Amino acid sequence: MVHVENLKKNFGKLEVLKNISIDIMEGEVVVLIGPSGSGKSTFLRCLNQLETATEGKIVVDGNEVTDKHTDINKVRENIGMVFQHFNLFNNKNVLQNITLAPVELKLMSKEEANEKGMQLLKRVGLETKADAYPSQLSGGQKQRVAIARALAMNPDVMLFDEPTSALDPEMVGEVLAVMKELVADGMTMVVVTHEIGFAREVADRVVFMDGGYIVEQGTPEEVINHPKEPRTIDFLNKVL
Amino acid sequence: MISILQNYSGMLIMALGKTMLLTLLALLFAMVIGMIFALMNVSRNRVLNCIGTIYVDAVRGVPLIVLAFFIYFGVPSGIQQLGKNFGIAAFEQFRLTALQGGTIALAMNCGAYMAEIIRAGIQSVDKGQMEASRSLGLTYGKSMRLIVIPQAIKTMIPSIINQFIITLKDTSILSVIGFPELTNVGKTVANNTFMVLQTWAVIAIFYMVVIITLSKIAKRIERSLNRER
Numbered sequence: 001m002v003h004v005e006n007l008k009k010n011f012g013k014l015e016v017l018k019n020i021s022i023d024i025m026e027g028e029v030v031v032l033i034g035p036s037g038s039g040k041s042t043f044l045r046c047l048n049q050l051e052t053a054t055e056g057k058i059v060v061d062g063n064e065v066t067d068k069h070t071d072i073n074k075v076r077e078n079i080g081m082v083f084q085h086f087n088l089f090n091n092k093n094v095l096q097n098i099t100l101a102p103v104e105l106k107l108m109s110k111e112e113a114n115e116k117g118m119q120l121l122k123r124v125g126l127e128t129k130a131d132a133y134p135s136q137l138s139g140g141q142k143q144r145v146a147i148a149r150a151l152a153m154n155p156d157v158m159l160f161d162e163p164t165s166a167l168d169p170e171m172v173g174e175v176l177a178v179m180k181e182l183v184a185d186g187m188t189m190v191v192v193t194h195e196i197g198f199a200r201e202v203a204d205r206v207v208f209m210d211g212g213y214i215v216e217q218g219t220p221e222e223v224i225n226h227p228k229e230p231r232t233i234d235f236l237n238k239v240l
Numbered sequence: 241m242i243s244i245l246q247n248y249s250g251m252l253i254m255a256l257g258k259t260m261l262l263t264l265l266a267l268l269f270a271m272v273i274g275m276i277f278a279l280m281n282v283s284r285n286r287v288l289n290c291i292g293t294i295y296v297d298a299v300r301g302v303p304l305i306v307l308a309f310f311i312y313f314g315v316p317s318g319i320q321q322l323g324k325n326f327g328i329a330a331f332e333q334f335r336l337t338a339l340q341g342g343t344i345a346l347a348m349n350c351g352a353y354m355a356e357i358i359r360a361g362i363q364s365v366d367k368g369q370m371e372a373s374r375s376l377g378l379t380y381g382k383s384m385r386l387i388v389i390p391q392a393i394k395t396m397i398p399s400i401i402n403q404f405i406i407t408l409k410d411t412s413i414l415s416v417i418g419f420p421e422l423t424n425v426g427k428t429v430a431n432n433t434f435m436v437l438q439t440w441a442v443i444a445i446f447y448m449v450v451i452i453t454l455s456k457i458a459k460r461i462e463r464s465l466n467r468e469r
Contacts, residue, residue, distance in 0.1 A: 077376070
């Protein structure tokens, strides 16, 4: 599903990703953990080319996104992304946020999109908020709408960039619950998070990153409960 | 003052109408010019950035009165010269009316300021809005048009109305190319009546009434926009 080979990313002189190679299977849930500045988010944003890779090759769903001739917009239709700060469209109401892209990209008629949008809102428990504007929602509600918006495109893979980091503690649960449902449905997911508990519970594979490298990866049992690398042990000691 | 109003009010109101016409035309074109150059300035393309910067710097670096002379006298004379040298009859006769010349000069001038207002407006919208839109597969152009610009306009409205008022006042500079707007007609009236103080007082009040009305309307629009969510 996702194939990454020798990925490097520099911001000016700063090397953020030094040499990343990883393969993610269909239906796999991969959770990226690591200290801030370790390159987790940058890695995630390279997958849909919100950041252009400096070097290396990324293939998503059979499309080489690092190739300049690839129509990146077409590939992005199949890659859902959820952001730390939600990034709901402030000038659109909740339902319009969800239906905008499928309608504009002519994947659905307006009626189909509205129907699908209401279904998704029901799924995330917000069908009563269809007409509300983002500024009228709580953080947790916003993030659930953002997930629904990404799902409306029927993506093959979902990227989560610290989806709960900007939330008040009491709202983290409702967002994680929606994400767990997605896991149960067999969605391919790549999640950057600080929620170690979530990683332990749902991840097929936990990847620990530090300093632009993948330091250690394996099942939650291996990486979280029995880490081998000193840096992983040190990090987990601090956050657990 | 009363006698000026009695004898010349029709003429002055006509002139005020011309002033408004010139302002509105200039503003209309300035919006288009401003949008084009603002989009150039926020794009990631170096060449477009450069063109945008050159335009804004060049126009803002020239006084409006010089720009007006350049457009109204300079450019037609250049074209006529060209026509003579290459025997193109249509070029030899080329002239601009005062309204055309005035509109172009004012629109170019106002467009440069408008470009800066629009650029600032676009940049005030959180980058995440564009990213979210792009992540769904929408193009840069569609994201701009559907998501970023509608949000930018809201923050831009007070500055745009302010620019509208400045442009309205700037029309008086165009009396130098003979366009019969309010200031130009004021000159004529003062010369005919010798009531110089009274005439200019009336002209000042005319401008003031229009501009104060405009700023009041602006305030109201601003407030109603803020009330909307």
